Amino acid sequence: MKVAGGALAKEMHEPAADEPLVELRGVTCRTLDGDVILDEVDLAVRRGECVLLCGRSGMGKTTVTKCINGLVPAFEPSIERGGSVSVCDFDPADCEMYELARRVGSVFQNPKSQFFNLTSSDELAFGLEAAGVDADTIEQRICETVDALRAEHLLGRNVTKMSGGEKQSLVFASVDVMDPDVYVLDEPTANLDAEAIRILHDQIAAILARGKTVIVAEHRLYFMADLIGRAIYIDAGRVMREFSPSELVSLTDDERENLGLRATDPTDAMNADCPPARTGGASILSRGLSLRGFTCLRNKQQVFERIDLDVPRGSVMGIMGANGVGKTTFLRALSGLERTTDGSVLLDGAPLARKARRRAGSLVMQDVNHQLFSDSVRNECELSAGSEAGRVDEVLDALDLSRLEDRHPMALSGGQKQRLAVACALFWGGGP
Numbered sequence: 001m002k003v004a005g006g007a008l009a010k011e012m013h014e015p016a017a018d019e020p021l022v023e024l025r026g027v028t029c030r031t032l033d034g035d036v037i038l039d040e041v042d043l044a045v046r047r048g049e050c051v052l053l054c055g056r057s058g059m060g061k062t063t064v065t066k067c068i069n070g071l072v073p074a075f076e077p078s079i080e081r082g083g084s085v086s087v088c089d090f091d092p093a094d095c096e097m098y099e100l101a102r103r104v105g106s107v108f109q110n111p112k113s114q115f116f117n118l119t120s121s122d123e124l125a126f127g128l129e130a131a132g133v134d135a136d137t138i139e140q141r142i143c144e145t146v147d148a149l150r151a152e153h154l155l156g157r158n159v160t161k162m163s164g165g166e167k168q169s170l171v172f173a174s175v176d177v178m179d180p181d182v183y184v185l186d187e188p189t190a191n192l193d194a195e196a197i198r199i200l201h202d203q204i205a206a207i208l209a210r211g212k213t214v215i216v217a218e219h220r221l222y223f224m225a226d227l228i229g230r231a232i233y234i235d236a237g238r239v240m241r242e243f244s245p246s247e248l249v250s251l252t253d254d255e256r257e258n259l260g261l262r263a264t265d266p267t268d269a270m271n272a273d274c275p276p277a278r279t280g281g282a283s284i285l286s287r288g289l290s291l292r293g294f295t296c297l298r299n300k301q302q303v304f305e306r307i308d309l310d311v312p313r314g315s316v317m318g319i320m321g322a323n324g325v326g327k328t329t330f331l332r333a334l335s336g337l338e339r340t341t342d343g344s345v346l347l348d349g350a351p352l353a354r355k356a357r358r359r360a361g362s363l364v365m366q367d368v369n370h371q372l373f374s375d376s377v378r379n380e381c382e383l384s385a386g387s388e389a390g391r392v393d394e395v396l397d398a399l400d401l402s403r404l405e406d407r408h409p410m411a412l413s414g415g416q417k418q419r420l421a422v423a424c425a426l427f428w429g430g431g432p
C-alpha cells in the first residue's frame with residue numbers, strides 16, 4: 001500500500017456521485033457440487049445509503065456480504081462466483097485483499113473472531129500499523145474515531161476482560177479507524193444486550209452522518225428501522241422484494257411470519273401459550289424443574305446466588321440481562337458444567353446431582369462451532385443419536401435439515417448450524 005505524506009492516501013478513481021458505490025450484477029454463487037447459493041443477484045448501493053439485507057436463515061445474506069467484502073471468493077475456495085461485483089470500482093475477485101480492505105470494513109456477529117491483540121489500544125492501531133501508517137497519524141485517527149463514536153471508555157483495556165457489547169464496540173471502532181467508505185455488518189447484534197444494541201445503533205448513525213455507506217445483514221428489524229433507506233428481502237439466494245422503512249415496520253404479524261422475519265418490536269417475541277415459569281414457590285414441582293438456593297461461585301466470587309425458580313414441563317423460560325451478568329454461567333451451572341455450585345436442582349421432584357444434570361440436559365452454546373465435530377450433517381446427528389439412529393430422519397426433517405444432510409457442518413449458514421446443534425441436542429437428555 002502507498003502511504004503519502006503520512007496519511008492514508010486513497011488515490012484510486014472515485015466513482016461519480018450518482019454511480020453506485022457497491023454494485024452486484026447477475027451475481028451467482030455455486031458450491032463445487034453445483035448447489036446454487038446466490039442466483040442472479042442484482043444490487044446497487046449508492047454512497048451514503050444504509051441498506052438492510054433481511055430474510056430467513058440460510059437464504060444467502062451472509063454470502064452477499066462476503067461478495068462485497070471479498071471473503072468470497074478469496075477465503076471460500078468451495079464457492080464459485082459468477083456475474084460482476086464492483087466495490088469502489090474494484091472487483092473483489094480481482095484485487096488484493098489489502099486494497100479492498102482500505103475501502104470496505106467488516107463487522108461480524110462474533111467480535112472475538114476479529115481480535116488480534118490483547119489490549120484495546122493495540123487493536124485500534126493494528127489495521128493502520130499493518131498498512132505502514134506513521135505513529136502520529138495513527139494516534140490522530142484513533143482520537144478522531146474515539147471522539148466520533150464517544151468511545152473513550154474503550155481505550156487502554158484488556159480485551160479479554162471486556163463485555164460482549166464493549167468488544168463489539170471495539171471491533172466497530174477498529175474498523176472506523178481505517179476510515180473505509182463502505183461498512184459491511186453481518187448480524188452485528190446477535191450477541192448484544194439492549195443497551196449494547198442502542199450503542200451500536202448510535203455508532204451506525206454517526207458514520208451515516210459522515211456520509212459513509214452501510215450494508216447490514218440483520219434479523220433484528222426494529223433496531224435498524226430508523227436508519228435504513230431500504231430493506232432488501234433475500235429468499236433462496238434471490239433478491240425477491242424491496243421494502244421502504246415504513247413498509248417494513250407496518251408489515252402485519254402474518255405477513256412477517258410468512259416472510260420468516262422476526263418481530264420489529266422485541267416484546268412480540270413473548271409467547272402467551274406457554275405455562276409460565278415463576279420464581280420459586282413453596283412447593284417443588286412434581287413435573288418440571290425446580291431450583292432452590294442455586295448458587296454459583298467462580299474464583300471464590302459469587303456469579304449468582306440463591307436462585308429459587310420453578311419451570312413447569314412444556315414451558316419456555318427466557319433469561320434476560322445485560323452482557324456479562326452471568327446468563328451463560330447460569331446455563332452452564334444448570335447443565336452441570338460448573339464445578340462450584342451450591343443449592344439444589346430437582347427434576348420432577350427428584351434431586352439431580354451435577355453429573356446427573358450433565359446426562360439429563362442438553363446445552364446449545366452461543367458459538368455452536370464448538371460443538372459440531374463430524375463431517376456431514378447426517379453424521380453429526382448420528383453421533384448424538386447413538387442407539388436412536390432410527391429417529392435421525394425424523395429429527396432432520398423437523399428442523400428443515402434433510403436437504404442438507406450431506407453438507408459439511410462448517411459449510412452451513414449460521415442459522416443452519418444452530419438448527420443442527422438443536423437437532424443433536426434433541427437426542428441428549430432422554431431423547432427427542
Ligand SMILES: Nc1ncnc2c1ncn2[C@@H]1O[C@H](COP(=O)(O)OP(=O)(O)O)[C@@H](O)[C@H]1O
Pocket residue numbers: 031037055056057058059060061062063064076078079217410411412413414415416
Ligand atoms: N462454504 C460454503 N459451502 C457450501 N455451502 C455454503 C457455504 N457457505 C454457505 N453455504 C450455503 O449457502 C446458503 C446461504 O448461506 P448464508 O449466506 O450463510 O445464509 P444467511 O446468511 O442468509 O443465513 C446456505 O444454504 C448455506 O448452507
Ligand SMILES: [Mg+2]
Pocket residue numbers: 058061062063186187217413414415
Ligand atoms: Mg448469515
